[in-house]
Amino acid sequence: MKKILSLVSLSVAALLLGGWMLATPQHEINRLNSTLIVADGGQPAPPPPWADGGQPAPPPPWAA
DSSP states (O other), rough: HHHHHHHHHHHHHHHHHHHHHHHHHHOOOOOOOOSSOOSEEEEEEOOOOOTTSOOOOOOGGGGG
């Protein structure tokens, strides 16, 4: 009985540790991305438009 109980508790501990390790980076990344601030204290600038005002060209067919 002790052997089964120790195996179950070890499995539960491993699952909890694995879940914690998988979930922690996502929380940290989401927290950091929600408050973007550049070095001067303002908000980051939006990306510049394309030179001709259009959309980027699709990739060539041989690149896929």
